[in-house]
Amino acid sequence: MTAPLLVAAQPQASFVPDSAGGDFIQLRDVYKSYGEGLVVMDHLSLDMRADDRLVIIGPSGSGKSSLLRVMMGLESIQGGTINFQGQPYIDGNARNQGKPLDVRLQTQVGMVFQHYTLFPHLSVLSNLILAPMKVHGLSKAQATEKARIFLARLGLESKLNAYPSQLSGGQKQRVAIARALMLEPKLMLFDEVTSALDPEMVTEVQNVMMQLAEEKMAMIIVTHDMHFAKNIASRVVFCANGKVVEQGPPAQIFTQPKEPRTREFLEKVLHLG
Amino acid sequence: MNYQFDFHFLTGNFGALWEGLKVTLQLALVSNVEGLILGFGLCLLTLSRWFFIRWPAQLFIEFFRCTPALLQIVWFFYCLPMLFNVFIDPITMGVLALGLNLTAFNAEAYRAGVQAVPREHLDACVALGLRPWQRTLYVILPQAVRTALPVLMTNGISILQQSALVAIVAVADLMYVGKSIATEAYRPLETYSLIALIYFALSLPIAQLVQWLERRQDTALAR
Numbered sequence: 001m002t003a004p005l006l007v008a009a010q011p012q013a014s015f016v017p018d019s020a021g022g023d024f025i026q027l028r029d030v031y032k033s034y035g036e037g038l039v040v041m042d043h044l045s046l047d048m049r050a051d052d053r054l055v056i057i058g059p060s061g062s063g064k065s066s067l068l069r070v071m072m073g074l075e076s077i078q079g080g081t082i083n084f085q086g087q088p089y090i091d092g093n094a095r096n097q098g099k100p101l102d103v104r105l106q107t108q109v110g111m112v113f114q115h116y117t118l119f120p121h122l123s124v125l126s127n128l129i130l131a132p133m134k135v136h137g138l139s140k141a142q143a144t145e146k147a148r149i150f151l152a153r154l155g156l157e158s159k160l161n162a163y164p165s166q167l168s169g170g171q172k173q174r175v176a177i178a179r180a181l182m183l184e185p186k187l188m189l190f191d192e193v194t195s196a197l198d199p200e201m202v203t204e205v206q207n208v209m210m211q212l213a214e215e216k217m218a219m220i221i222v223t224h225d226m227h228f229a230k231n232i233a234s235r236v237v238f239c240a241n242g243k244v245v246e247q248g249p250p251a252q253i254f255t256q257p258k259e260p261r262t263r264e265f266l267e268k269v270l271h272l273g
Numbered sequence: 274m275n276y277q278f279d280f281h282f283l284t285g286n287f288g289a290l291w292e293g294l295k296v297t298l299q300l301a302l303v304s305n306v307e308g309l310i311l312g313f314g315l316c317l318l319t320l321s322r323w324f325f326i327r328w329p330a331q332l333f334i335e336f337f338r339c340t341p342a343l344l345q346i347v348w349f350f351y352c353l354p355m356l357f358n359v360f361i362d363p364i365t366m367g368v369l370a371l372g373l374n375l376t377a378f379n380a381e382a383y384r385a386g387v388q389a390v391p392r393e394h395l396d397a398c399v400a401l402g403l404r405p406w407q408r409t410l411y412v413i414l415p416q417a418v419r420t421a422l423p424v425l426m427t428n429g430i431s432i433l434q435q436s437a438l439v440a441i442v443a444v445a446d447l448m449y450v451g452k453s454i455a456t457e458a459y460r461p462l463e464t465y466s467l468i469a470l471i472y473f474a475l476s477l478p479i480a481q482l483v484q485w486l487e488r489r490q491d492t493a494l495a496r
């Protein structure tokens with residue numbers, strides 16, 4: 001696959017002002033807990049540039065998925081602030097209880113989930129055009145044209161009228177990625193998108209993500225696949241107990257981690273893997 | 274038994290029976306439209322996160338489930354006009370009573386369907402920027418209808434049968450017309466058998482369709 005995925009969707013110019021500074025996303029002192037016992041984001045701070053591909057790794061319960069779910073507006077935070085593209089995006093002390101302040105910014109975030117989330121009663125095409133028509137006000141013809149382009153680039157044009165139940169797991173996740181891209185997000189979130197897949201289908205999904213990476217899509221990826229993390233990340237963030245323990249380029253984190261906790265974690269998962 | 278069957282007298286009454294059948298179909302169809310639409314609305318109310326919305330909705334359902342349908346119809350015909358000083362034509366009152374009864378039962382059927390929609394689909398709706406009402410209309414409702422369809426259709430047939438109860442309050446439906454003919458001609462056996470056959474012929478195809486749908490859903494689940 002050499003044809004770019006995003007050509008029609010995103011003029012390259014739109015990235016320039018963002019990538020100039022490191023203020024694409026700024027998390028400051030973000031606090032989130034489920035009741036008293038379980039603190040999943042403990043005064044967490046993190047910066048991201050528009051051309052960054054953050055891969056978040058860490059033991060389970062370390063708040064990796066929570067971070068994505070908060071960015072998407074699926075869950076709220078109880079303290080701290082998040083800026084997105086230089087604008088206030090989420091405020092833990094605001095009256096809306098730490099959910100996105102600006103719906104427009106929220107629609108610039110796309111997310112793909114671990115479990116299949118294609119709507120089973122809709123064909124692949126209808127899955128792709130639903131939100132562009134209802135949220136962005138595209139006509140059916142415009143949305144269909146766009147969907148065709150995305151599916152063709154993913155090699156799925158023959159599945160246009162198929163229903164999700166007729167697709168393999170890998171195909172479902174690729175369609176789910178296309179569905180998110182249809183809304184021209186500035187940031188893509190991937191929450192363990194290959195965890196539920198059979199091993200032979202993992203690569204086809206990861207290849208699509210690699211292609212997005214090459215086209216400079218800003219991404220935050222949660223994965224347990226360290227090999228993939230090494231390949232796709234511009235920066236690896238190791239989280240534990242709701243805090244960022246260590247972050248850096250993949251080469252550094254995977255070969256010379258500074259923190260003992262990072263080393264301990266990597267030894268465990270790499271030996272298991 | 275040396276009863277002499279005689280169906281000839283019925284030929285003179287086909288017109289009346291046809292009029293009665295039209296009323297019965299009208300009652301059943303309009304009640305079903307009412308029950309299918311309001312039932313989904315009521316189902317959403319019972320799933321509300323606010324107690325003061327959930328509670329009255331649940332009470333409404335329990336009222337219709339825990340009292341006899343015949344009593345509900347009689348109540349709508351005699352008590353509602355006394356309480357609120359309104360009485361629309363008998364058929365409308367019948368539709369109102371039957372339709373609200375069906376609403377309560379359909380709400381329960383829809384609820385099972387709504388609760389079967391995976392949590393992740395709701396997350397995906399947020400991620401796609403769909404508003405809550407769009408999520409309900411385009412994602413939850415179609416999936417809930419699919420799951421609930423066999424029960425909704427069974428409820429629909431049973432309201433066709435129950436529509437016969439309005440004969441008691443003198444709505445001229447198929448049952449009422451049959452009763453009049455049977456009494457006039459002193460031929461209850463022939464008349465009621467024919468009436469039964471008509472109800473049966475109306476319901477059987479739908480019942481068969483339900484079975485077919487259930488089989489299809491079972492195989493879809495097994496896949």
